[in-house]
Amino acid sequence: MSMDRRSFLKGTLAVGGVAAAGALVGCSPAKQSESAAQAAADSEAADWLGSAPDVTVEECEESKQADVVIVGSALAGVLAAYAALKEGASVIVLERNGYPHISGSGIGFLNSRYQLENGQPEQNVYKIIADVFNQFQLRADISLLSLWGFHSGEILDAIEEDVLQPAGCPGNVPVQDIPADRAGQLAISENCHVDFDPEGNDSLEKFIFAFHDWIKENGGQIDVETCARKLVQAEDGTVTGLIATNAEGKYVYYEAAKGVVMCTGSYGGDERMLDAFCPDWLAKYAKTYNSYNARASETCPVTTTEKMDDGTGHKMMCWAGAVMEQIDPPVNSWFGTGYYWWPFLHVDVRGRRFMNESGSWLCTTHTLAELPDGVNYCWQIKPTNDFDMPMTVPTGIPLSAWEEVVESSHEYYEADTIKELADLIEVDKDTLVETIERYNELCVAGCDEDYGKLPKYLDPIDDPPYRAVKATINFYATANGVKCNNKLQVLDSNWDPIPGLYAAGNCVGWRMGSGYQDIVPGLCNALSLAHGYFAGKNCAA
Ligand SMILES: Cc1cc2nc3c(=O)[nH]c(=O)nc-3n(C[C@H](O)[C@H](O)[C@H](O)COP(=O)(O)OP(=O)(O)OC[C@H]3O[C@@H](n4cnc5c(N)ncnc54)[C@H](O)[C@@H]3O)c2cc1C
DSSP, X not given: OOOOHHHHHHHHHHHHHHHHHHHOTTOOHHHHHHHHHHHHHHHHHHTSSOOOOSOOGGGOSEEEEEEEEEEOOSHHHHHHHHHHHHTTOOEEEEXXXXXOOOOOSEEEXXXXXXXXXXXXXXXXXXXHHHHHHHHTTTOSOHHHHHHHHHHHHHHHHHHIIIIITTTTOOOXXXXXXXXXXXXXXXXXXXXXXXXOOTTSSOOOHHHHHHHHHHHHHTTOEEEOSOEEEEEEEOTTSOEEEEXXXXXXXXXXXXXXXXXXXXXXXXXXXXHHXXXXXXXXXXXXXXXXXXXXXXXXXXXXXXXXXXXXXXXXHHHHHHHTTOOBOOOSOOEEEEETTGGGGTTSEEEOTTSOBOSOTTSOHHHHHHHHHTOSXXXXXXXXXXXXXXXXXXXXXXXXXXXXXXXXXXXXOSSEEEESSHHHHHHHHTOOHHHHHHHHHHHHHHHHHTOOTTTOOOGGGOOOOOSSSEEEEEEOEEEEEEOOOBOBOTTXXXXXXXXXXXXXXXXXXXXXXXXSTTTOOSSSTTHHHHHHHHHHHHHHHHHXX
């Protein structure tokens, strides 16, 4: 079995750990079994890759042919199919579920004719790429970002005309008049964001199904409940097709004359992969708060019994010679209550303040996931007085939005004294009183010299009722994946293309550095869209 370097190291250390645990003098049996359990878990994580199913083309009960075979029918997959069909290729798309995965409805674009005509200003592409790259801690492949930066506008114009407007799903282009007092408060550039949910439910469902319809109307085929299991390679390593299982569990061979495009998304549903690629605290948080199916709906349910985000696609590519990005932390997430947290005081489960509540959600994720005591949530304490909520995409959030969160939460508490509140949320009374006293001092001074919270959001907590709600972060997707060049060809360990193999979307690595950004709303979608488009186009060429 092949194994990547970090997994190998983790496995080696784990084996050493078992031997050492047994040799420790005075170590309690409980401690020993804990160490052994940890070692066993590490060793399992090291085997995240496993081996490809032992099935051959000859053993398949059916075979199908197309120029381009695409795996995954969500955002990256439908853009790949669109571009390949536009190139004149024949296309089959495989989807393991009965329906595609649906994410949020916002996508970032720069300088399309459509945006400019609808009032968004022209953007400085170089500056946005540089700013985003900085937030990626200079650790992404900037050529993958540039593909989006310099070409997303022309892609939007093409799909508006071909797919979205004919389907009655044109983008909504919010134009933000960013107030002067916002300067330095939010990095987000609302004016490069297009939203595709006419009902305002933040769901990309209509957009994705507009593409499904277009693909079928234009000669493409979408095979649902069909899960790709293994790539097929010629002697020289060229990918010539794949083997999948259909709804009856039978093996089907898909022969791809021009190539295969893998658009299989995140691996957040695979615990071994999370253990292998994330630090323990992050793996724990990702397992607890995976929100992959949060946008599934009655018209678009999850019908498969397997997890859609189990990393099968990553494994298929690695079995064929691809390499995974090794980067900490490889996640993309969103704070459970969105931007609503800025005006609040956050305390950990011991009642201590631990963060700048008005900081980027980028750091909030890690701060919260990394809390001690194995806890990855905090308590959000509401200030006494009414206050302005920070404005965000597309129109700003009223205070009533927080009240809605509170009303729908089972973990909301109200009390007449801080000590009673501490009892209800099970934090140390004296610590909570001390924390709130200190916070109020900073609010009165108008200067948070402890954490640097923006003065505008420093509101004291000095009158009953005292109110607290549990705050968590949603984990949406893994951000590391396989190495690709800017033609979206999947590369091997020498960074040479594996002929006939392309990838796009969340299964592509080196696209976000160590944990996303908050400059361009919908950039994760945007990269999937642009990379899907180019992967399909290049594969079909
Ligand atoms: C609830 C939620 C909301 C989000 N909202 C936003 C947002 O507003 N803005 C933003 O930028 N990003 C958002 N994201 C991030 C989002 O994950 C990506 O932007 C987007 O979904 C990536 O698209 P994709 O096509 O790469 O992968 P996915 O959307 O994960 O789709 C992969 C598809 O491949 C299929 N598949 C997987 N393996 C196989 C296989 N072996 N055989 C056949 N089919 C397979 C899956 O069933 C799935 O349909 C959100 C994520 C979640 C979970």
